[in-house]
Amino acid sequence: MNLKPEKPNQLIFEHSRAGRRAYAQAPLQAPEASGIPAELRRSSPVGLPEASEMDVVRHYTRLSQKNFSIDTHFYPLGSCTMKYNPRACNTLAMLPGFLGRHPLAPETHSQGFMACMFELQEILKEVTGMAGVSLTPMAGAQGEFAGVAMIQAYHAARGDTQRTEILVPDAAHGTNPATATQCGCKTVEIPTNDQGDVDVEALRQAVGPQTAGIMLTNPSTLGVFERQIGEIQKIVHEAGGLSYYDGANLNAILGKVRPGDMGFDVIHMNLHKTFSTPHGGGGPGSGAVGVSKRLLPFMPIPVVGLTDDRGGAEATSHISHLTSHGIYRWLDEQDLPQTIGRLSAFAGNAGVLLRAYIYARLLGREGMHRVAEFATLNANYLMVELQKRGFDVAYKGRRASHEFIITLKRQKQALELTATDVAKRLLDYGFHAPTIYFPLLVPECLLIEPTETESRETLDAFVDAMVTIWDEAKADIEQVKAAPYTMPVRRLDDVRAARELDLRWQGNE
């Protein structure tokens, strides 16, 4: 007797049977591939799986049930800001007027969407204190690229071609040196002192006429706010460099302090983190960039502009009653001749930007403040509760920003309990693992970011799970080493997976 008719991890291809169809969705007549020359048409089947509608529904429902996501589990993945994505943002961004808008539709037919984008630009300017915002970058990495490209364009426009070095503190995001390299700059690493702050003396030694700028993540990946931010700014600016604010950790300061007021020249914002658009499945993201006044001419295009000129050719009468403010239009090379150019076919990920806009409007000014307040309150509460139960915080005496670091160095020495073991066992207790082994500066570390959307009860349950795992390790370390027990797959051999990389499904044979 077969008690398990469905293999647990079957691919949809393994359900395939020749000729099987979802008849309810099949067109009555196969469409003609008209206009495509015969020699370019496919003559053999595509090789797609053939399955019944019921099989497909069950297969994907099962897959979705295996998903470990913010909708199902606490997800304290440090550095990633896995906060709840409000359903309202999704619903409103899916309104037919937004969904049906073609990106090549004329401006006159896109005024509602463009008004939203213009207002999002204004909101982001206000919340960061920057002089201008471009929503074009499609992801954080592209935002970083745009930021450094603008710094380079600024120096080049002044004929200052010697500035080829980007300073990156070692507590920065790993993407920062990657961005500098991608832009053709040399990365100069600045060490961190034992308090988690940038080593200002080392910075002073490192700057010079070759310095293009500094990329600073603040609060840093150590989960602490950089206390000498003013001094760092001064040193870099006096050396003629510009300053780049990696806004990945913006959640900690949203509405509280503004990078523009700190004197930064450019910031990228991960709207998929701080502004709560869905992420974790690889995107799509948004890496909107904000700039200081001197970088305004170099912004990536298009940017949404607002004009009061109603006499222009496009300013048709039916628009003017839709908006009393004027006409929105895309600013392009004509408006910004020194722009670093375009980063995508149109203007970023429209659906993502809409969700971020709606999120910002739902929060309002007061809500923005509360995001930072509750994100930092939750992080500090969790940090203190874990300390009370015996865990070691990496930077004692420092208040957490929106995230903090636990080090299991002591547990590893005493029990062989590693960060990986704890991460795997947490899955059995219904918690997504925190970020582990990052930042590299702290041994056996867990980087924990609860975000503002979790309740005290959830945080307490997480603390209890951590303590339980530690107790289990004291009683029988092998029990923890073999975790997880309740997931679709057990502990993966990640070393073998990396050494014998195999990415291709070979079929049923």
Next chain:
Amino acid sequence: MSNIPSDLKYASSHEWSRLEDDGTVTVGITDHAQDALGDLVFVEVPEAGQTVAAEDACAVVESVKAASDVYAPISGEIIEGNADLADRPELVNDDPYGEGWLFKLRPDNADDLDNLLDADDYEASLED
């Protein structure tokens, strides 16, 4: 605690160096370094003929946790990279001071080795 042979010289960035009888210097990463990195999955070694200055990044070790540069402890000319590591990166974990060596170089000046740490100093640098 980790194994720190007393006859080797060390850099604070966790490379060991051994002066061979023929005047060449063999370089690898320490037992502490391989333990901190965890199981290596990829090693890139320099090619023979390349000249390196002290503290130049000239090899890469990658584990499931992190990728890390390995720096030349002293300046010289690379005469050999350990070709076995391409297929067997685990040698660095299993035998960091033996079969898991990374590269050999001909030093510009063998006295430069005196600028490196001895075993006691290196051990002290690991204490904090």
